[in-house]
Amino acid sequence: MSEARGARRPQQPQGGMGMGPGGRPGMGIGMPVEKAKDFKGTLKRLTAYLMPHKFLLAAVFIAAIISTIFNILSPKILGQATTKLFDGLIAKYRGVPGGGVDFAAIEQILIFLAILYIISSVFSYIQQYIMASVAQRTVYDLRKQVEEKLSRLPLKFFDSRTHGEILSRAVNDMDNISSTLQQSLTQLITSLVTIIGVIVMMLTISPLLTLVSLITIPLSLVVTIGVAKRSQKHFVGQQRALGNLNGHVEEMYTGHKIVKAFGFERRAIDEFDNLNDKLYESGWRAQFISGTIMPLMMFIGNLGYVFVCVIGGILVTQKAIQLGDIQAFIQYSRQFTMPITQLANIANIIQSTIASAERVFELLDEQEEIPEAVEAKVIEAPQGAVAFNHVQFGYKADVPLIEDMNIDVKPGQTIAIVGPTGAGKTTLVNLLMRFYELNGGHILVDGVDITDLKRGNLRSMFGMVLQDTWLFNGTIRENIAYGREGATEEEIIQAAKAAHADHFIRTLPDSYNTVLNEEATNISQGQKQLLTIARAILANPSILILDEATSSVDTRTEIYIQKAMSELMHGRTSFVIAHRLSTIRDADLILVMNHGSIIEQGTHEELLARHGFYADLYNSQFTGAHRILWPRNRKLPRPQFK
Template sequence: MTTPEESAPSRFRTVARVLGMLHPHRYAVYSVLLAAFLGVVSVSVAPFVLGRGTDVIFNGVIGMQLPAGLSKDEAVEGLRAEGRDQFADMVSGMDVIPGVGIDFGNLGRILVIVLALYLLSSGLIWMAAYGLNEIVQRVVRDMRSRVERKIHRLPLKYFDTHSRGDMLSRVTNDIDNVSAGMQESISQLVLAVLTLLGLVVMMLFISPMLAIVAILTVPASVLATVLVARRSRRHFASQWEATGVLNGQIEEAFTGHELITAYGRTSEVQARFTETNESLYQASYRAQFVSGLVMPLVTFLGNVGYVVIAVLGGLRVASGTATLGEIQALIQYSRQLVQPLAQIGAMVNLLQSASASAERVFAVLDEPEEEPESPAPTMPWSRHGLVEFEHVSFSYVPDRPLIEDLSLQVEPGQMVAIVGPTGAGKTTLINLILRFYEVDSGRILVDGVDITQMSREELRSRIGIVLQDTWLFGGTIRENIAYGNPHATENQIMSAARMSYVDRFVRALPDGYDTVLDEENGSLSAGERQLVTIARAFVAKPTILILDEATSSVDTRTELLVQQATARLRDARTSFVIAHRLSTIRDADRIVVMEDGHIVEQGTHHGLLEAGGAYARLYDAQFKVLVE
């Protein structure tokens, strides 16, 4: 778990990166800030103008109580002569005309101005909020696009070492949380800060002394917010970390539901879910509880300032050093001062949560990418399928070598079978050909060109691959076959389907090739799904064909059909077949036996059996009946 000390520098870097994403939209941001500034100025001036209306009413009421025909000074002297010194002090500080009542004409003009200011402010602030929300959505759209592009540039080893559920949580839940946090908090935060500044300026203009009393609540509120934020941040980080773990467990449980049920491990899975769910609950509860303390604290401090201003302001009106309208405006400003402070405090909750999510998203964006392409990629002149391994060494973990000094040459059109025990490096060899991983030393050549000097797109366009784990997307069977070649014609799709024996079962489906497959492809058996993936490889017309346990999910009859289809494609194509079923590779041109990352034997099926080595032992383990 991230500690507050460790997260403090990263918090500022995260905020700076998020704000940096606003740079392409800076002119729109300037327009929004201008509209927000003018709106805040309008709403800040309105209470001051309204205070003038209060003075007009109050002056009229007091003026009617004074003898007509006297000047204000004469009226004040008369009041002092009567012993009403406090009333006289108050009148001396007022713009009153003895005997004259309320000036309703002036009062009406003031109210019209106040109404116009509030309407103008509402319009400008709405424009600012609308514009800022649009900018935020553009930023989040750009962030999603960057993450999507980044995923396609990440090496395979990243996905091998990260939970799919956690990855999905980062690119969905976390980005959605950043979007919600920015949309709901930034607009309110900008308006709150501008409003706070506007209110402070107006209060200082009316009465610097009373303004200072109110302003003292600002640093106290900021201090309370900072202290609470420090405690809540680590809880928000734990919350989103637990969310990723929980999503990973859910994805795993749903994907393997049948297996979990078959082995009777449902209660264990439920127990793991309950434990993680409880951790998520505790982290979420603490985060919301701690961050929820901000608004009550800020409101309390604001109310303290309001009470002090009300008392001191009343005394100043009574002494004649301030008008009732000025004090009314100050009280209104002090009440309004609480609102932006409370908003800022409330936004800490969203900002902390969004910041924690943004860090998780940026962690993906900061992952090392695949090694860059050669500045001037070389394109082989031929497409024969010659593959050469020259002293290749590779390891997943630096201090644990897997393949060491491996050399192998596969001629065009050859079918090469790679066999060996689990962990011997068979699939790794294929991953190196596809450049899913980069070799540590040595080199691999295709048609005489080092694959590191070729673009990955060019290299992989020459290779068709069928994996043990089938992958079909939600779409028609026709679309899934054509995935191997987006430009494939209908005839090419049908031809590939017939060669892979897909046509044999598709014709029996009600919708034929227009049958729509769901995410689980429940309408097809495991063997039928595998045949569709084989058809997809066939329609690509690759120079090099890779079959990684491609027949492991098909029955014996289908296995024979796949072997016949593979034989049709071997002409002028290099084929790599990884298989544990040795019956599928008897006709291979060459069989390569691997153990512990080394080639220990290679030859034909009959030749290796006669040699009585590693291949013969594998064969005996599968096909010989041991008699005691």
């Protein structure tokens, strides 16, 4: 069976990144954000994950409100200290008896102000601490569900999607949700309370100055929307160009040897330069246009600041307002613009987060494997008898691949499966291990329908050596021991010797402790195959599946492995998928498949004597490739070779 795999493609960014509220990397204004298809439904579903922590969330909301309110009150109180200082200096200047600065009163105000700041900081710490706990517990539950879901999904789910797409949902989207729950949710509350509180405090100081400050808001919105619309198309172009550039670099890196072998380095560099120029062009335009937002916002804010200062100064001279209140009002006007900017950023972040949550929920809603039988059976001592009775299957419901397949395999027999590419050989193995469900018919192991068996028990009967090797990042010892839990050092070495891997392992610097890297590229393809064979030998299964197990080793090593395999296969039912027909001459039964059907079956000598499809396949490996393309039972005319 070939390992499920899909073409890797670069994950394009969802938008440019900028510094969000609280110093967190977030979506900048004007940057494209992935939007959810069902925002309300996804938000409601995500909220349901927070409901078990509703009391802690209530505590977070209360702490955030208290912290923000105390922080809002501070400028007003600080203004009182300024007023005391100003009034004292004026009285002293005018020679008022007993006049002077009341430092005792100012000291009391400053102490009170310090207490407010401390209380605000304490409640801010409390809300951040509780929210971090809630966010991590929520995401922990969500991650656990995703992990459990992935283990219940059928193989066809992984075959139909790229690894990058699945990982993106399980890792990147989950991290996005985690960051938003932990930071943006409390910032949203804080920003809303700040806006409301600041407006209230400004109104208590001067409704006229409040009106002057609010006039600048529509102007700010017009500027922001206008710039965002102009920068949007450039950010989309930047996304596209970045995705194309990443895809080109990944292709050139993974195919580096092929590029050099065919002398395409110059073309690859020219294409990179072209893509890089496009990224530069769209990138600097997007960044420049979006970068004008902050200076324009500062300019509009300064206009409001000037108006407040001028009108406030006039009001002070008319004794309609105190100097300290003007100071407080200016602080409030400065505080007012910040939460508005934060809300704009948070709105983008929440849009992106709900889109991420929707992608995670789509994964959780995927159709799972058919549940096991209520009273699933377990075969304690499997013998290895396998029967296919009228089996029907197709990867698509309307496109049948296997129709009315019947096979009867006795315990200990070696069954070879041969045929051209796409004939359905690997599909047969997928069905045997119940990676895919049948459309019709039954598969029996020791007389028990595989749908009545526990999946774990069914798959534990099999040992597999695939054409596509799979080794994980770890020591060679750990990779071999993966075949059987609790294997001893002696058993691991014996398995390696049986697979003729012990010699090359001991020539490595750290022998069995040599650590294989992520792709196991620090050993050859043939050596990787030897390790997977050693792993299968250690597993000591009842039924063996060998899918072109010796395709990656040299002829001399193949002979050794064939001997080891012969010993391993002795007394065990074995399914051998092979293209080199010389390796399966001694099989008890050879199944010849084409277009999903078994068109011939028998021993090697019987099939050769029939002079049919198998004979053409066998002879073509020695007499000419054209015979495999035009076998005897094809009705199409043979081409005339000159």
